[in-house]
Amino acid sequence: MSGAFISRLKCRNFKSFKNVNVDLIKGFQAFMGPNGSGKSNVCDAIRFAIGEMRFSALRAKGIKDLINHTADHAEVSIEISTPEGEITVARRISREGKSGYKINGKNATRGAVIELLKKYNIENGTHNIIAQGEVQKIIEMNSIEKRKIIDEIAGVAEFDAKKNEAMKELETVQQRINDTRLVLKEKEGYIKELEKDREIALKYMALKKETTNLKNSVIYWEIRRVEEEYDEVTKEYAIKKAKISEIDNAIAELDNAIKEKSLLIKEISDEINKNSASNKTYQEYDALKTELAVSAEKKENLARKRDELVKRLADLQAKKMECESRIASFGTALSEKEQRLITARNELAELKRKADMARKRDSTLVNESQKLGEEIKSLEDEIYSKEEILRGHEGAALQADIRLSAKSEELEKALRAAEEGVSSEQREIERKIREAEKELEKKKKESDDLFVQERKLNEQSAEIDRTLLRLKEEHSKYRAIAGSSHAESVINFIKELQEKNAVKGIHGTVQELCTFDPKYAVAIEASAGGRLNYFIVENVEASKEVIEQLRARKLGRATFLPLKMNVDMQREPLNYPGVLGRLIDFIQYDPRYTGPMMYVFGDTVLVSDIESARDVGLIGKARLVTLAGDIIEKSSAITGGYFVSGMKLAEKKKVAELEERITNLQAEKEGIVNSLYQLRDESARIRRERAELEVQIKSLQIDAQAIAKNVDEAEKSRAKVKLLKEEIAQLEKTKR
Secondary structure, three states: OOOOEEEEEEEEEEOOEEEEEEEOOOOOOOOOOOOOOOHHHHHHHHHHHOOOOOOOOOOOOOHHHOEOOOOOEEEEEEEEEEOOEEEEEEEEEEOOOOEEEEEOOEEEOHHHHHHHHHOOOOOOOOOOOOOOOHHHHHHOOOHHHHHHHHHHHHOHHHHHHHHHHHHHHHHHHHHHHHHHHHHHHHHHHHHHHHHHHHHHHHHHHHHHHHHHHHHHHHHHHHHHHHHHHHHHHHHHHHHHHHHHHHHHHHHHHHHHHHHHHHHHHHHHHHHHHHHOOOHHHHHHHHHHHHHHHHHHHHHHHHHHHHHHHHHHHHHHHHHHHHHHHHHHHOHHHHHHHHHHHHHHHHHHHHHHHHHHHHHOOOOOOHHHHHHHHHHHHHHHHHHHHHHHHHHHHHHHHHHHHHHHHHHHHHHHHHHHHHHHHHHHHHHHHHHHHHHHHHHHHHHHHHHHHHHHHHHHHHHHHHHHHHHHHHHHHHHHHHHHHHOOOHHHHHHHHHHHHHHHOOOOOEEEEOOOOEEEOHHHHHHHHHHHHHHHHOEEEOOHHHHHHHHHHHHHHOOOOOOEEEOOOOOOOOOOOOOOOOEEEEHHHHEEEOHHHHHHHHHHHOOEEEEOOHHHHHHHOOEOOEEEEEOOOOEEOOOOOEEOOOOOOOOOHHHHHHHHHHHHHHHHHHHHHHHHHHHHHHHHHHHHHHHHHHHHHHHHHHHHHHHHHHHHHHHHHHHHHHHHHHHHHHHHHHHHHHHO
16 A cells, blocks of 8 residues: 555654654655764664664663663654554563563554554565665675565565464364364263163163052052952851850860869868768769860860861961862853753753654544654654753763763862962062162162262363463463573483483572572572582582583583582671571472582572662672672672573473472363273173163063963962852753
8 A cells, every 4th residue: 555654753762762753754865974873773762662672773782771771661653644644553571571562552563553553554674674784795795695585576575474374283283173173082982881871770660660660550469369269268267266155165065163172072072081081982082084175185185186277277278279270271161061952951841842842643634643643752762862961961960070080189279389489579579679679779870879979980081181281381371481591401401311311410509409488589689690500410520421412513602510618618697687587498309419409509698679778788708699689709790780680580480390280180181081981881881780670670570571471360260260160060960
C-alpha cells in the first residue's frame, strides 16, 4: 500500500533526548549536525518504535543505554500518515526490562504492530535500514549470502520462517490430537465394557423377575398340596385320637384297679401282721400280688399298643396316599370293563322285552305260533348265551378288581418312593440355587466395588493430565526465561557424563548442591557469580578426565572443586548492627561439600546495605555483599547499581522443581494406568464368573420346574384316583 510515510517522531527520555518532537515530510530528508548531536539517535528511535529487539542494532549494550540517566523509563511514538488517516504507534520500556506497545493509544503486541506496519511497507528488516558499513559488507558477500538477502527483501525468507513455525505448531497440534485419540480410545473401551455390563444387568433383572414369579407359583401349589394333606391327616388324626382316648380310659381303669388291689394288699398285710399270718391269708396275699402284676403287665401292653396305633396311624396315612396314586393308573381299564358290562345288560333287557312281546301275541295266529315258538326258543338260546357272556364279563370284572387292587398297592409304593426322591432332590436343588444366588450377590458387590475404584482412578488420571498440562506450560515458560548459553552447553555435557556414569566422581554444580532462601538469591548470585557453575568433584583425577574430554571436543572450559580443599575454616563472630552474618551461614548444603562451599562463599559477609557496612567500619577489612547485590571488595572496590540476573537462579530452580514434579506425576500416572488395567482384568473375570453363576441358576431353576411339573402330575394322579374310587363305588351300588 503506497502513499504512507512517517510524519512525526516523539521521543521521551530516549537516549540523549529528554523531550524531543521531530516533524518529518514526505520524500527524502537529511539530518545534519556535529558529532554527538543525536542524528543517529533519531534513526535509533524510529527503529526502536517499529519493534527492533537487538540492542546492537540500536547501538546499545543493554536497557540502561536506551533510557536517559535522569529517568526510569523511555517512550518513543511515531505518527504515520496514510490515505485512511493518521496512525500512532508507540513503544515504552522500563529499567526493569518491561516493554509495551500501543496502537492509537490502545495496548497492542509487537506482532500486531509489525503486521500493521507491513501494510505500509514499513518494516524493521535488516536491509530496509542501511547502517554504517552495511554497503561494504554487502559488496564483500558471496553469492549464497547475497541470495539470502534477496530472499529476505522479496519476503521469501519471512514466509519460510512462518512455514517452519506453522509446521512446528502443526506437529504440536498433531501430538495433542494423537494424545486425545488415545484417551478417546481408552474411553470408548470403557464405554463398551459399561454397555456389556448394562446388558448383563438387564438380563439379570429379567431373569430375577422370572425366578421370583416361578418361585411364587411353586410356593402357591405347594401350599395347596400341604393344605389338602393337612385336611386328610386331620381327619385320620381325629379317628386315631378317639382310639387313643379309649386306650387311655382303659389304662385309667387299670390304674384304679391297681390302686384298689394295692389297698387290699396293704389291708391283708396289716391283717397278717396282726394274726401272725395264717396259710389262707398268705395264699390270698400271693393271689392278689399276682393279680396286681398281671394288671401292671396289661397296662404296659395297652401303652405299647397305643404307641403302635399312633405309629400305625402314620403308616396308614402314607399307604393311603400311595394307594390313591396307584389306583389312578388302573382307572381307565376299570372304566372300559364297566362300560362293556352296562352294554351287555342293556342288550339282555332288550332281548327279554322282545320275548315278552312275542308271548303276548294273539292266539289266533296259529300258523305263526310254530314260527314264533322257534323264534322264542332262538331268543331264549340267545338270552342264555348273552347271560353266559354277561357272567364271563362279571368274572373278568372281578379279576380286574383283584388285579386293580394289587396294582394299586404297587402303585402306592412306587408313588411314595418317587415322592420321597422328588422331595429330597427338590430340597437339594433349592439349596444349590440359594448358594448360587448368594455367590452371585457377592460377585455383584465385588463388581460394584471395582467399578467405584475404576471411576476414582479415571478421575485421578484426568486430574493428573490437567496438572501435567499446566506444569508443562509453566515449565516451557520458565525454560524460555532461563534461556541457554555457551556455558550451558558445557554444563549440560558434563551432566550427561554424570548421568551416564562415564566419569566417576562428579557430584554436580555449586548451585545444584546448595539451597537458600529466595530473598538472598540476588546477594548470593552477585557474590558468587560464575562460581555457581563450578563443578564439585571427588578428586583431581575426576576433574582431569573431564577436562581432557572438553578439550578433545573443543566445547569450552569449566572449573572443578575437589572435596578436599585447603580453605580457612575460621569464623569470627560479627555482632554489628546492619551486618546479617557470613554469607555461607545463609546457605544449606551437605557437610561433605564444606570445603568447596567455603571456597565460594566463605570470604564474604552479608550486610543490609552499603551505609551499614560503612558505619561499622568493615569496608576494607572483609569482602562484603548487600541484599541488593552491591559488592565491596576487600580492596574497597565497589560494584553496584541495578542487578540483572545472568544466572537466573530462581528461574532455574523453578525449572528443576517443575521437572521433578512432572516426573513424579508421570510415574503416578503410569501407576494409575497399570492399576486400571488390573482392575479391568479383575472386572472381566468377575463378569465371567457372574455369567457362569447365572447359567447355573437358570439350569437349576429348569430342573426345579421339571420336578414341580412331576409333583403337579402326581397331584393330578391323586385326583384321578379319587375320582375313580368314587366311580367304582357308584358302579358297586349299581351292581347291587
